[in-house]
Amino acid sequence: MGDEGETMTNNVSENSEPTANQDELILAQQRQIEKEISDNIPLVGELDSVISLNKEYSTDDIYLEKIKDLASKYSYVRRTRPDGNCFFRAFSYAILEKLLCDKDSFIKFYKIAENSKNVLVELGFQQFTVEDFYDTYMEVLKRLKDIENIGEAKKELHNVFNDQGYSDYMVVYLRLLTSAQLQKEHDFYSCFIEGDRTVADFCHQEVEPMYKESDHIHIMAACSALNTGVRVLYMDRGTGNNVTKHDLPEGCSPTVHLLYRPGHYDILYP
Amino acid sequence: MTERSPSKRRLHRELLSLIKEPPPGVSLDAEQIEQNLFLWTIHLEGAERTLYEGESFQLQFKFSDNYPFDSPEVIFTGEHIPIHPHVYSNGHICLSILTDDWSPALSVQSVCLSIVSMLSSCKEKQRPPDNAFYVKTCNKNPKKTKWWYHDDSV
Numbered sequence: 001m002g003d004e005g006e007t008m009t010n011n012v013s014e015n016s017e018p019t020a021n022q023d024e025l026i027l028a029q030q031r032q033i034e035k036e037i038s039d040n041i042p043l044v045g046e047l048d049s050v051i052s053l054n055k056e057y058s059t060d061d062i063y064l065e066k067i068k069d070l071a072s073k074y075s076y077v078r079r080t081r082p083d084g085n086c087f088f089r090a091f092s093y094a095i096l097e098k099l100l101c102d103k104d105s106f107i108k109f110y111k112i113a114e115n116s117k118n119v120l121v122e123l124g125f126q127q128f129t130v131e132d133f134y135d136t137y138m139e140v141l142k143r144l145k146d147i148e149n150i151g152e153a154k155k156e157l158h159n160v161f162n163d164q165g166y167s168d169y170m171v172v173y174l175r176l177l178t179s180a181q182l183q184k185e186h187d188f189y190s191c192f193i194e195g196d197r198t199v200a201d202f203c204h205q206e207v208e209p210m211y212k213e214s215d216h217i218h219i220m221a222a223c224s225a226l227n228t229g230v231r232v233l234y235m236d237r238g239t240g241n242n243v244t245k246h247d248l249p250e251g252c253s254p255t256v257h258l259l260y261r262p263g264h265y266d267i268l269y270p
Numbered sequence: 271m272t273e274r275s276p277s278k279r280r281l282h283r284e285l286l287s288l289i290k291e292p293p294p295g296v297s298l299d300a301e302q303i304e305q306n307l308f309l310w311t312i313h314l315e316g317a318e319r320t321l322y323e324g325e326s327f328q329l330q331f332k333f334s335d336n337y338p339f340d341s342p343e344v345i346f347t348g349e350h351i352p353i354h355p356h357v358y359s360n361g362h363i364c365l366s367i368l369t370d371d372w373s374p375a376l377s378v379q380s381v382c383l384s385i386v387s388m389l390s391s392c393k394e395k396q397r398p399p400d401n402a403f404y405v406k407t408c409n410k411n412p413k414k415t416k417w418w419y420h421d422d423s424v
Contacts, residue, residue: 021407021408021409023408023409023414023415023416024409024414026416027414027416125375126287126375126377126379126380128283128284128287128377129338129374129375129376129377130375131283132279132280132283132338132374133374133375165276168339168374172373172374172375175373175375176375204367204371204373205366205370205371208373208375208376209370209371209372209373210339210373210374
């Protein structure tokens with residue numbers, strides 16, 4: 001016992017010496033947490049009932065009340081992996097899933113997507129980095145467009161979004177389109193950015209890098225880039241028994257419904 | 271589908287673009303890179319009318335097979351490491367786009383341009399204040415350092 005105590009003390013004093021590398025320990029722990037999340041939660045999950053959310057909050061009355069309210073408006077939820085990309089992943093999955101049931105709108109969407117590369121290059125994005133993501137994005141859209149049977153197409157969408165290689169390419173491209181939208185309309189968006197960052201700085205630091213979480217401003221720009229509207233249902237520990245809804249842009253008729261819990265987005269279905 | 275992995279395909283594209291239109295002061299040995307696409311050595315000339323005019327440096331880029339989702343590991347190598355407040359004497363560089371602000375839409379070219387501009391805007395050649403401590407304690411891989419980006423003006 002005495003020996004053990006002594007070893008412990010030695011360890012402590014060793015750790016407080018400047019030779020110990022705390023950065024590495026912190027980063028290693030961060031990697032470990034990320035690995036646990038990616039091992040256990042698919043990029044985009046299967047449909048689950050809204051009531052299944054109860055399991056996550058079995059002792060939290062505020063959340064349980066709000067889930068009850070949510071369940072009166074929506075039946076299903078599709079969870080996404082909480083990796084900082086959840087808004088972009090959920091949003092593009094949900095839009096495409098909707099479009100698969102409406103061929104005409106899909107074709108329109110496809111045409112706009114085809115021209116989007118030029119917009120990005122005109123804004124100063126490097127041609128070949130844009131092309132890298134554009135090519136994969138269009139490959140996925142084309143593959144989905146060519147499947148006649150809606151059920152088959154939905155299955156393919158689900159597979160593509162759970163294949164990290166493709167899924168992350170879709171996320172990057174939507175991040176780039178969102179950044180482009182912000183920069184195109186920088187006068188409008190600059191008033192939403194705190195501090196003295198320019199819209200371009202904000203895009204380079206908070207929109208274009210992977211894993212950076214999304215805020216109102218990302219959602220507004222993404223909606224505007226894809227010419228669509230989204231309804232976000234906010235569920236947190238704030239007062240009241242109801243979830244609050246926000247339509248972005250205001251007054252739109254939303255095509256996509258998302259559930260927001262602090263730091264995370266999932267997809268909702270009626 | 272192509273036989274090349276996405277990271278190889280992307281690196282190859284970048285290589286072709288750099289050979290075709292190298293940014294001013296940037297050059298590379300394409301044949302050597304073709305041997306190993308995941309390890310590049312790039313030659314950098316200090317820009318004219320800056321503190322580094324007439325000096326030349328070598329940058330080493332290491333890529334993982336998850337590039338461009340993972341940022342490249344970039345350090346100065348060789349005999350001559352620039353003396354700069356954001357460059358440690360072991361070649362490590364404190365530059366946010368190499369870790370926190372990396373985006374898959376960036377490239378070898380944009381990293382080179384950022385480093386050239388970082389050197390060019392320097393007003394006084396000096397090592398980072400914590401150089402001795404950092405060089406003694408850091409990992410060989412600069413990406414294993416949790417950098418604090420506190421001063422963009424240099």
